[in-house]
Amino acid sequence: MSDLIEGGPKLPQERRLITEIPGPRSRELQTRKTAAVAQGVGTVLPIYAAAAGGGVVVDVDGNSLIDFGSGIAVTTVGNSAPAVVAAVSNQLNAFTHTCFMVTPYEGYLQVAEALNRITPGSHDKRTALFNSGAEAVENAVKIARSYTRKQAVVAFDHAYHGRTNLTMAMTAKNQPYKNGFGPFASEVYRAPVSYPFRDSGVDGPAAAQRAIEVIEKQVGAENLAAVVIEPIQGEGGFVVPAPGFLPALAAWCQANGVVFIADEVQTGFARTGDLFACDHEGVVPDLIVTAKGIAGGLPLSAVTGRAEIMDAPHVGGLGGTYGGNPLACAAALAVLDLIETDDLSGRARELGRLLTDRFEALQASDARIGDVRGRGAMIAVELVEPGTHTPDADLTRRIAAAAHARGLIVLTCGTYGNVLRFLPPLAISDELLTEGLDLLDSVFKELT
Numbered sequence: 272m273s274d275l276i277e278g279g280p281k282l283p284q285e286r287r288l289i290t291e292i293p294g295p296r297s298r299e300l301q302t303r304k305t306a307a308v309a310q311g312v313g314t315v316l317p318i319y320a321a322a323a324g325g326g327v328v329v330d331v332d333g334n335s336l337i338d339f340g341s342g343i344a345v346t347t348v349g350n351s352a353p354a355v356v357a358a359v360s361n362q363l364n365a366f367t368h369t370c371f372m373v374t375p376y377e378g379y380l381q382v383a384e385a386l387n388r389i390t391p392g393s394h395d396k397r398t399a400l401f402n403s404g405a406e407a408v409e410n411a412v413k414i415a416r417s418y419t420r421k422q423a424v425v426a427f428d429h430a431y432h433g434r435t436n437l438t439m440a441m442t443a444k445n446q447p448y449k450n451g452f453g454p455f456a457s458e459v460y461r462a463p464v465s466y467p468f469r470d471s472g473v474d475g476p477a478a479a480q481r482a483i484e485v486i487e488k489q490v491g492a493e494n495l496a497a498v499v500i501e502p503i504q505g506e507g508g509f510v511v512p513a514p515g516f517l518p519a520l521a522a523w524c525q526a527n528g529v530v531f532i533a534d535e536v537q538t539g540f541a542r543t544g545d546l547f548a549c550d551h552e553g554v555v556p557d558l559i560v561t562a563k564g565i566a567g568g569l570p571l572s573a574v575t576g577r578a579e580i581m582d583a584p585h586v587g588g589l590g591g592t593y594g595g596n597p598l599a600c601a602a603a604l605a606v607l608d609l610i611e612t613d614d615l616s617g618r619a620r621e622l623g624r625l626l627t628d629r630f631e632a633l634q635a636s637d638a639r640i641g642d643v644r645g646r647g648a649m650i651a652v653e654l655v656e657p658g659t660h661t662p663d664a665d666l667t668r669r670i671a672a673a674a675h676a677r678g679l680i681v682l683t684c685g686t687y688g689n690v691l692r693f694l695p696p697l698a699i700s701d702e703l704l705t706e707g708l709d710l711l712d713s714v715f716k717e718l719t
């Protein structure tokens with residue numbers, strides 16, 4: 272089957288179940304997975320993909336599932352978007368790799384120039400390219416330490432920054448990310464974030480003051496190289512800080528010689544209805560870290576920021592064999608072009624309105640939905656025991672499982688495992704989005 276189906280937006284945009292989920296071929300492959308792949312590499316929904324595009328993933332049994340996950344906020348422009356396929360194919364025929372650190376190529380420069388232009392702030396900027404989000408976060412910390420000649424790093428409650436040693440230390444949640452994998456990198460400290468649903472009465476500036484007090488008492492600005500924050504937390508539960516929190520934090524960093532780093536790996540590239548989540552409050556980070564949505568599914572990440580900070584590390588201090596791979600750069604240029612020409616930020620805002628309206632309507636009649644939040648096409652519902660703030664992870668799991676069984680890919684997240692998150696590709700049609708929402712509506716009504 273996988274040889275017969277072509278992906279991309281031409282794939283019939285429909286939910287179609289012809290076997291149970293997962294079907295017999297997927298189950299067969301899952302048995303091989305268990306025998307061949309380390310169990311530590313988990314799978315949310317073991318249907319094996321044969322093709323994907325627009326708003327659907329088609330599996331090896333011929334089932335077509337609605338995609339509310341985008342491979343974790345990666346295929347923002349859709350899978351196998353024709354412009355991305357064409358750009359990567361051209362590059363594939365020209366050359367696949369020379370290593371930018373050996374003999375460079377123009378695609379890398381074009382991506383750097385584009386990121387310098389579109390990221391928040393009009394100051395002089397530089398960019399360095401890497402492969403994964405975690406690798407880029409690590410490099411942002413390296414750069415901040417090199418520039419400030421200081422060592423400490425502050426991350427936040429509910430933060431997620433990756434699975435490498437330094438980024439594990441920066442990530443808040445033990446299971447599954449950290450348990451048994453220590454010792455972790457030193458000089459990483461944690462501050463409280465603004466989490467309006469669990470924080471009532473603490474507005475943004477007050478939450479920032481609370482964090483700043485912890486930082487001043489427990490770390491000291493004179494030791495602190497960088498504050499690293501997701502402007503909207505991803506894995507931690509799509510936590511949108513109260514207005515004023517991020518600007519106050521950024522202002523404190525600026526006043527105290529601390530590099531303010533925005534981890535926009537999940538929020539970047541039109542996902543939240545602005546090009547970057549920082550744009551929403553006019554926050555200008557010193558360094559911005561991007562990945563996921565940047566290259567339509569090819570592995571690419573970046574650190575972009577103030578020229579004087581980015582240029583602090585010595586020549587040869589940054590890089591990597593594959594960083595800024597030519598195929599990934601070609602894909603990124605096509606993605607950035609699509610975001611501008613198709614006004615994907617506007618599309619994310621439309622999707623956000625559709626999602627929010629539906630979930631708020633559902634919340635009005637279902638007290639298990641404690642909170643509906645997010646921005647643009649990054650929306651979540653937090654599930655609780657009715658009338659309380661007590662997390663209901665079990666219900667969250669059951670709803671996700673029921674949605675999967677009916678052909679809708681949804682993801683969960685949150686420190687307490689009680690958040691359903693919705694990250695549809697911006698290429699999804701209104702019809703498919705509505706069908707997915709209708710389906711969730713009935714799942715909520717049936718599961719008591």
Ligand SMILES: *Cc1c(COP(=O)(O)O)cnc(C)c1O
Pocket residue numbers: 402403404405406408431432433434501505506534535536537562563
């Ligand atoms: C996914 C993610 C990362 C890690 O990216 P990888 O490419 O998986 O290493 C870092 N920060 C945030 C906010 C993320 O969502």
